Amino acid sequence: MDNKKERLLHNYHHPRNKGLVDSPDFSSGQFNPSCGDMVHINGTLANSDKVSTIGFTAEGCVLTQASASLLTELVKEKSIADVLALTKDDILVLLGIEIGPNRMRCALLPLHALQNALIKRDDK
Ligand code: FES
Numbered sequence: 001m002d003n004k005k006e007r008l009l010h011n012y013h014h015p016r017n018k019g020l021v022d023s024p025d026f027s028s029g030q031f032n033p034s035c036g037d038m039v040h041i042n043g044t045l046a047n048s049d050k051v052s053t054i055g056f057t058a059e060g061c062v063l064t065q066a067s068a069s070l071l072t073e074l075v076k077e078k079s080i081a082d083v084l085a086l087t088k089d090d091i092l093v094l095l096g097i098e099i100g101p102n103r104m105r106c107a108l109l110p111l112h113a114l115q116n117a118l119i120k121r122d123d124k
Contacts, residue, residue, distance in 0.1 A: 004096040008066040015065055017072035021055040028117030032105050037061065039068055041113040051075050051083065056113075061106050063099070068110035070094050080118050086111060 020027075020042050027042035043054035054076060056068045074094060075083050091111050092099060099107050 008062065008095065008097065011066040011069040012062045015056075015069040017055050017069065018057070019055050020057055021053045026117040026121040028113050028120055030109050030113035030116060032060065032064075032109050034105055035061075037064060037106075037109070039064060039109045039113045041068070041072070041110060041117055043117075045080070049079050051078055051080075054114075056110065058110070060109065063095070063103055063106040064109050067091060067095060067107050071110045071114065075114065083118060084115055086115070 020040065021044060023044065024042035025045045025048075027040070029038055029040040031038050037058070037060035039056060039058045039060060041054065041056045044052045046052040054072045056072055058065045058068050071091070071094065075086075088104070088108060088111075091107055095107060
């Protein structure tokens with residue numbers, strides 16, 4: 001197995017930031033209609049702008065859980081604007097493996113949950 005796949009599996013078996021945080025400033029669940037799996041991400045902000053703490057729960061495949069683990073590490077201390085600017089390509093670079101169209105939703109579910117949580121917060 002190559003290093004990139006090993007890193008993904010490591011994030012699946014030893015996820016970072018697993019578990020939701022108390023008293024969150026942002027929170028959202030995202031559902032994958034093609035398989036029924038779900039990712040929930042929440043967190044707190046520092047100075048109303050930077051991600052301070054972040055956590056997730058995921059019922060899903062290896063790819064989704066590893067993506068959530070890597071993404072939640074990536075966005076700590078980032079501004080809301082920077083997180084909202086993240087794209088599919090950023091996630092693909094983060095995951096570091098080829099992903100076919102059928103698995104793209106799995107890979108992007110955590111990003112969509114996180115961005116939705118931050119957008120919903122701005123709507124308040
Ligand atoms: Fe359900 Fe990947 S198969 S999230």
